[in-house]
Amino acid sequence: xxxxxxxxxxxxxxxxxxxxxxxxxxxxxxxxxxxxxxxxxxxxxxxxxxxxxxxxxxxxxxxxxxxxxxxxxxxxxxxxxxxxxxxxxxxxxxxxxxxxxxxxxxxxxxxxxxxxxxxxxxxxxxxxxxxxxxxxxxxxxxxxxxxxxxxxxxxxxxxxxxxxxxxxxxxxxxxxxxxxxxxxxxxxxxxxxxxxxxxxxxxxxxxxxxxxxxxxxxxxxxxxxxxxxxxxxxxxxxxxxxxxxxxxxxxxxxxxxxxxxxxxxxxxxxxxxxxxxxxxxxxxxxxxxxxxxxxxxxxxxxxxxxxxxxxxxxxxxxxxxxxxxxxxx
Ligand SMILES: NC(=O)c1ccc[n+]([C@@H]2O[C@H](COP(=O)([O-])OP(=O)(O)OC[C@H]3O[C@@H](n4cnc5c(N)ncnc54)[C@H](OP(=O)(O)O)[C@@H]3O)[C@@H](O)[C@H]2O)c1
Numbered sequence: 662x663x664x665x666x667x668x669x670x671x672x673x674x675x676x677x678x679x680x681x682x683x684x685x686x687x688x689x690x691x692x693x694x695x696x697x698x699x700x701x702x703x704x705x706x707x708x709x710x711x712x713x714x715x716x717x718x719x720x721x722x723x724x725x726x727x728x729x730x731x732x733x734x735x736x737x738x739x740x741x742x743x744x745x746x747x748x749x750x751x752x753x754x755x756x757x758x759x760x761x762x763x764x765x766x767x768x769x770x771x772x773x774x775x776x777x778x779x780x781x782x783x784x785x786x787x788x789x790x791x792x793x794x795x796x797x798x799x800x801x802x803x804x805x806x807x808x809x810x811x812x813x814x815x816x817x818x819x820x821x822x823x824x825x826x827x828x829x830x831x832x833x834x835x836x837x838x839x840x841x842x843x844x845x846x847x848x849x850x851x852x853x854x855x856x857x858x859x860x861x862x863x864x865x866x867x868x869x870x871x872x873x874x875x876x877x878x879x880x881x882x883x884x885x886x887x888x889x890x891x892x893x894x895x896x897x898x899x900x901x902x903x904x905x906x907x908x909x910x911x912x913x914x915x916x917x918x919x920x921x922x923x924x925x926x927x928x929x930x931x932x933x934x935x936x937x938x939x940x941x942x943x944x945x946x947x948x949x950x951x952x953x954x955x956x957x958x959x960x961x962x963x964x965x966x967x968x969x970x971x972x973x974x975x976x977x978x979x980x981x982x983x984x985x986x987x988x989x990x
Contacts, residue, residue: 802901
């Protein structure tokens with residue numbers, strides 16, 4: 662297969678960025694978009710020069726190989742069930758589902774249907790993140806001891822309704838916390854053995870500010886703070902035995918600094934590394950989907966389904982610590 666043919670479910674904000682990424686990828690073609698609302702589907706389709714469908718008509722099309730699910734969190738499971746049952750490969754926006762039970766069901770169905778399935782955690786595929794992993798594994802700062810990460814912003818306007826709405830599985834953990842959690846898990850190569858957390862609730866009853874403290878099997882500690890209603894410096898610090906890495910703009914950063922020290926509080930050497938990511942960073946996940954489907958593989962080794970499932974379990978556990986249950990759960 663030289664070309665992979667895409668359809669999108671959900672004509673919202675992030676679907677627009679993904680549509681542009683698909684169009685940039687030389688082995689991908691975007692065929693159609695589906696929305697609950699005809700006007701919205703038509704308007705999105707016109708802006709991207711593609712066709713428009715209903716969810717149902719999209720899934721019976723034979724000229725579409727893979728469905729990208731870009732609806733709000735609460736719909737990911739139902740939309741993915743429909744797509745897998747229609748025999749389509751599926752890429753689901755993060756978080757994969759709302760909880761681990763849903764995630765497990767989708768993974769089993771994908772195996773049954775022999776369909777490719779992946780969580781669209783786009784930062785995982787960025788060259789800068791892959792490079793960071795490779796130098797940490799190569800001992801750039803010796804044994805890793807601690808992470809200290811802040812990932813926050815003040816969401817406004819069109820972004821706020823879905824973040825604040827418990828019926829749409831809003832809240833910062835599923836929306837933003839998932840990024841630093843997955844970042845740490847990826848760099849550690851495992852999930853923490855223990856996680857404690859606290860949160861401040863919004864007036865609508867979802868987690869608005871969350872703080873997680875994790876410990877891994879080898880003793881490594883991770884402190885993570887995240888919020889959609891807080892302005893912070895958004896730095897990721899990784900402290901090791903012989904130095905530390907300062908990653909200045911956690912989410913999309915291409916530049917980070919490796920500081921080496923002499924064990925007496927003195928930094929003896931600092932190297933700034935810049936690894937360019939493509940302007941539309943989604944193109945790397947588009948390429949991953951293309952390569953895996955072309956090779957007949959059913960999952961990505963960069964974003965494995967077991968890790969997705971384990972992360973959903975971890976976020977279930979975090980929400981349980983606060984008694985945060987969504988109305989439809
Ligand atoms: N990777 C990233 O950088 C990134 C950034 C932002 C968001 N996301 C993820 O992308 C997904 C969508 O986020 P978004 O910001 O694009 O969301 P959005 O524009 O608010 O909504 C996306 C779609 O969800 C459906 N929807 C929205 N509100 C609804 C409601 N009240 N009732 C029923 N359906 C509703 C609509 O589908 P129809 O078109 O069918 O009506 C809408 O087009 C989420 O999983 C989010 O976490 C990822």
